[in-house]
Amino acid sequence: MKWFSLKKREELPTKKAWIIRGAAIVLSILCAGLVILLLGFNPLVTFGEMVKGALGSKIRLTQTMLKAIPLIVTTLGIIIAFKMKFWNIGGEGQIMMGALAASFVALNFPDMPRALLLLCMAIAAVIGGGLWAFIPAFFKAKMGTNETIFTLMLNYLAIKFVTYLQYGPWRDPGSKGFPKVADFSQNAILPNVFGLHVGWIIALVLIAIIYIFMNYTKKGYEISVVGESLDTARYAGMNIKSIIITAMLISGGLCGLTGMIQASAIEKTLTYSLSAGMGFTAIITAWLSRLNALASLFVCVAFAVLLQGGAYIQISMQIPASVADMIQGILLFFVLSSEFFLQYKVNFHFKKAKGVA
């Protein structure tokens, strides 16, 4: 006997939708608190420390923003692909290839004037990431290959290739046997503006550009139509192959740009751990932003607070790193499952029906 039934909701008033979302966040905090309590810590203190660790001082705030910037740029890239229902889970690889291309420029032309060098690095990174996304896009457009597996596997190719370079041909002879690529010259490092590297301006500008691109240009419209229905796109006379490839060049290009920002401003060199799972985190933030570029700003900053706060409590309270991961997981679980309750209404039947044949 079924003891509950699901009903698809017709339409939900906006107010009620926000109540459900709010409830999800409250519940996730309660649930995370319970877990912390079971582990023998005081949840209130722990949450307080998290907030303090992420926003408590100028340095910590800067750290949080440093995490938010690459996440925003990557999320924008993922949004474009997902809007087209092209499941690009190859953000990691595209970030690595972008970083690789930027590093190639930075290491070979260390004495170029700063502005020019940075511009060349950015262009190289966009091309590098774009090409890495072009490969699965091309095969999808021409032969209908599955982009999910294709982009995922390209991640490992890119990461392993950079690892090879780091341990092999690009290894810095001056690093006393330590397997690392040579540091960039000063000219290849992004300057600071108001105490934060210039990436924050790039991220804000990109948010505006992508928002306008997706909502007000022909290309953005075409990408949305292709995502909704290939038959409709065909019917309207759109060149589907070219749309898929263009969109993926942009998507991969943005991920590549993230690679350049991280290599230049954070690592100041190329390392195989540079992408740090950002290509995957961006999938979550893209969904939480409901594929809206403006929303991605708030979602990514909130996510960065969570990451930074989680890292801080490890140090300040000696809480194991996995606890921070659990808190993140719990929050995501609740927020994402609230989407289900936005779509469906659950009815429970506690009264047992009688007389079933």
Place this chain on the structure above:
Amino acid sequence: MEPVKAIEMKDICKAFGSVKANEDVNLTVYNGEIHALLGENGAGKSTLVNMLSGIYTPDSGFISVYDQEVHFASPKDSIKKGIGMIHQHFKLVDVLSAQENIILGSSKDGAFVKRKKLAQEIKKLSDQYGLDINPNKKVYEMSVGEKESLEIIKVLYRGAKILIMDEPTAVLTPQEIKRLFEIIRNMKKQGCAIIIITHKLNEVMEISDRVTVLRKGKTVGTVNTNEVEVQALIEMMVGKKIDLAITKEEIAEKELLMKVDGLYVVNQDKKHALKDISFSLYSHEILGVAGVAGSGQKELCETIAGLNPAEKGRVFFEGENILGKTPQEIIRLGIRMGFIPEDRLGMGLIGSMDIVDNIILKDYQNAPGMFLKRSRYHEKANRIVNRLDIQTPGIFYPVKKLSGGNIQKVLLGREIDSDPRVLITAYPVRGLDIGASLTIYDLLNEQKRKGVGILFIGEDLDVLIDLCDRVMVFCGGEVMGIVDPKKVTKEEIGLLMAGGRMGEGVRHEVV
């Protein structure tokens, strides 16, 4: 002798979200009765029978089968009680044979297949009800009529005494419908209770003993078929008097608009979907296309519209061969051709987008610059909404939330607004209620008066005969003939649809 009550449904309510699909619906069906369930789309017919077959559970009310109250938790419970449902879209496995399909999901014989016993039982059932079926034939080799028979045997094999048929005639030729009706009458003689869902009134009059009419989720009433007139049934369905007559105006002045010459199209399985199709389309006319579903109608439309590559042949439009041109090129060349595809939301429109975004779908490429100038299209969207009287909260309302008729009006409105010379319409009234269908016919007639040549792919032969100036009959991707609907009967068209040759008295018009 008092007839046995096979099914009684009383005060049934079922809501989906805020939509009340069924409200206090009552239905009683006796053994040995053919009971028609009549109503417009969305009247709640399918919801009602789905509760009978255990797919949905009612929110309130009670169901009894043979005077015993039941609560179905799943279709299994319903089958156990002897209720068999034959869905509009066949639930058969193509690569399996008839008998394999019959035992599929039936658990009455244990884990092993006893082929001999099964074959005997199938034979017995077919003889008993006059069904003709070869148990070893694979489903993909069967005609639609055979599939229908197989579906019936499948539920009979499971012991069904109460049969529910959801629009069984929608895909059949008139001849196949006749045979189906014979089978149904046979079952009636054997004491089965049969519920038929349909919105074809002439079939209701022909086959049923009683009719229950639903409107907007409520029972309007149950009447004896031999005591009621068609007009009265329509009034019960629609709630007001409607003149069903479709007008047809003959316009003498005609000029050639489009000429299709020796068109061959190959489908994905490398088989010919269209073979040597030739016809002409003139201004001021509606050229109907009749044929069993899947006879090449879809390929014809899509090939002319440039969506589908052709193997060979030519399509002249205003003197220019447009075959091989992409839709993009056709749009850019300014060839004024409108196309209403069969799959409205999957091909003609984007369901989640609003009316404005759907209106610009075909125009945006011709506008200069890289930005979409949506505000320019607000006026056009408003004009279409007003002109076709589209019921919508506004032009920024997602299309998929509109009713079927209004969705079709958005699509038709957009295509008409570009002043086409030729309009290709594939099943433009499919799924629409009577009122909305009549509006669509009126709109098409209005275009015809303006001089547009209309290719009308239809499924209801009565409509094709009443609306079209000429009817082209398809069978298996070939044109069997182009006939003058004034000079042929429905049966003659049906014969052509089944691949028969022209009989005496049918004028084969070669164009």
